[in-house]
Amino acid sequence: MRDESSDVITHCCWAMDPKTNARCTLPPGHKGAHYTPYVRRSWDQPGKSWLAK
Numbered sequence: 001m002r003d004e005s006s007d008v009i010t011h012c013c014w015a016m017d018p019k020t021n022a023r024c025t026l027p028p029g030h031k032g033a034h035y036t037p038y039v040r041r042s043w044d045q046p047g048k049s050w051l052a053k
Contacts, residue, residue, distance in 0.1 A: 017050045 008014060013024040015034050024034035037047035 015052070017048065019050070020048065022048050022050075 011027065013026050013028050013030055013034060015024045016022070017024075017034065017036075020039060022036045022039040024030075025036050025038070026034065033049045033051050035047055035049045039048035040046065
């Protein structure tokens, strides 16, 4: 069984997108939508973002 409490990166928000399991790479406590630059359709497209709860 996986322990998700170990999935913490202190310099990132790290909130998970419930649809894609992408993790937010913005700083902790940011305002607005979550964002990850690593999930994108192609290299010249913007990264994935989702609304913060």
